[in-house]
Amino acid sequence: MPETDQQPRGRGRTPEGVTDPLLWRLATDVAEAHQPDETGHCDNLLCDGQAWPCEATRNARRALVLAGTAPQERTGPRYDDEQWPAREGALPTLPQRHSRTAAAA
Template sequence: MSEVHTHPSSLDSDRPAEVTDPLLWNLALAVADTHEPDGDGGCRILLCADQPWPCAAWNSAQRALQAARATTPATIQRRPTSTPSIQASAAA
């Protein structure tokens, strides 16, 4: 288990303003911080033994950090406001 113990309020104060998913951001940040390089070119986490750094978990955490900062309309998933098939069957 990780030795990273961070109070939630300190996570909020360090979070960039453009973060749209705080839970994803906090989880991804914890994973990225845990999977640091060990100084010998690998990941310091035993689960990533024999993997060069950056390991798969660190790379996934970086993608999650980007996803949590989605600020452009192309990257933000929006739910449709109406369903055409429901409207069509109601009109019939």
């Protein structure tokens, strides 16, 4: 029987904090299917020997963050609503654009 015809395995309960269970299940399935081999490459045949983490694994990790289980990586300092740093200057004003029909009227 082909793998695609098999029923999904019992995954147990969805972890607390998951906001999108379907995305979480798909992401965990992809992450399980794309594991590194002994040489540090993805073992999945679809990846054709890509270095691990492969693109599918990176996308699965992103999906887990979006689904609400994985901690989001912070790239900068965390601010409360009251503590945002002041902007150095005002935003530039964009030039006004007028359509030809407005100019003809």
